[in-house]
Amino acid sequence: MKKIFTYLFIFYFSLITNCFCETQLPQEIIDLGLNFIENPGDLFFNLQQNIEDCSPLPAGQITGLKNKYFGFGFNLFPTLLPTTLGNISFKIRFNKERNYIPQIGAIFGFGRILALNLIPSKNENGDEIPKPENNVYYYGLVLSKTFENTVLYLGVKHSEFLLKVKFAEEFEFYGSILNEFNFRINDTFLFTGIMLPTEKKKLIVAQMGYGLKYKKIVARLGAEYSHLRLGLDIFPEGLLVFHPYIAYKWEF
Numbered sequence: 001m002k003k004i005f006t007y008l009f010i011f012y013f014s015l016i017t018n019c020f021c022e023t024q025l026p027q028e029i030i031d032l033g034l035n036f037i038e039n040p041g042d043l044f045f046n047l048q049q050n051i052e053d054c055s056p057l058p059a060g061q062i063t064g065l066k067n068k069y070f071g072f073g074f075n076l077f078p079t080l081l082p083t084t085l086g087n088i089s090f091k092i093r094f095n096k097e098r099n100y101i102p103q104i105g106a107i108f109g110f111g112r113i114l115a116l117n118l119i120p121s122k123n124e125n126g127d128e129i130p131k132p133e134n135n136v137y138y139y140g141l142v143l144s145k146t147f148e149n150t151v152l153y154l155g156v157k158h159s160e161f162l163l164k165v166k167f168a169e170e171f172e173f174y175g176s177i178l179n180e181f182n183f184r185i186n187d188t189f190l191f192t193g194i195m196l197p198t199e200k201k202k203l204i205v206a207q208m209g210y211g212l213k214y215k216k217i218v219a220r221l222g223a224e225y226s227h228l229r230l231g232l233d234i235f236p237e238g239l240l241v242f243h244p245y246i247a248y249k250w251e252f
Contacts, residue, residue, distance in 0.1 A: 030174055035239055037176045041161070041183035043239045048111075048136060048161040049218050050233055050245050051075045051087040054191055055205050056105050056144035056153050057251060059097060069093055073229070073249030079111070085136070087111030097145055107157060108139035120168045132165035140189075151195040157209075160186035187211040189218070201226050224249070 036043060057068040072090045079085035089109030097103040116132040140157025162184040170179040193207030207220040222231020222245070229247040 032239060033173050034176055037173060037178045039239075040181055041163075041185045044163060044181075044183075045159070045161045045185045045187075045216075046218075046233075046235050046238050046240070046243065047079055047083060047085055048138070048159055049209075049235075050243055051079050051085065051089060051109060051111050051136070052107070052138050052157070052159065053089045053091060053109070053229070053247070053249070054107055054140065054142060054155060054157060054207065054209075055193060055195055055224070056103060056142050056151065057091055057093045058195075058203070059093075059103055059144075059146060059151070067096070068251040071249055071251035073247055075245060075247040077246040078243060084114040085111050086114050087136070091142075102143045102145045105142045105144070106140070107142055107155070109137065111136040113163070116165060119165060122168070124168065129166050129168060130164070133162060134165075135160065135162035135184075149197060152192075153195070154190075154192040156188065156190055158186065158188045160184070185214075187213040187216065189216075191218075193220070195224075205231070 091107045093105035138159040142155035144153035163181045166180045189209045191209035196204045203224040209218040219234040233243040
């Protein structure tokens, strides 16, 4: 139980697949594990991008879709399961697009790692361990315009992931020691994308974003149904380049 939070993430990232066996891990897996211990914030910040829903709400200009003014949802995989990052995202729109006036909307959301509740409050010596801190959120604005049944959109958003947690015991992985997570990463992203209906109640979404602070490139390719979102987030310079995702949504 004392190491469950650490093992949860190490297992998910396939960094210690056979750590409890006598077999030797491939060098590539060892390198991934060491890189994660060296800079865990990058991977967590990529998980932050997984929970975000930046596409605009459907407008009546798209054939077969009704006007929507409010939506919310959550990412199931890879955040809530298996990494216990509970999350919820919202988006609203303020107007109908008219002639040369685009649709204007807002996006925002937040999350928390639920496994933090399993971290012991004391170590083996009975000493108090600082209470974990976790702050995950994003917010932004989106402008969109419909052209021949296809929606083009662009926007700006701010994202932050803060995590401070001290483990009751040190975790050793091939000579590297991990005894805490202590980082705060935030960035402002410019993004643009396209929504293309392929059949009734189905949209293809392609999106590209660029972080102004860390020069991070984030891409997304997915499909949206009535209540289901499926796709792939791509982080060219991330520890794990490809993040398949499954999310659910409700729009009104």
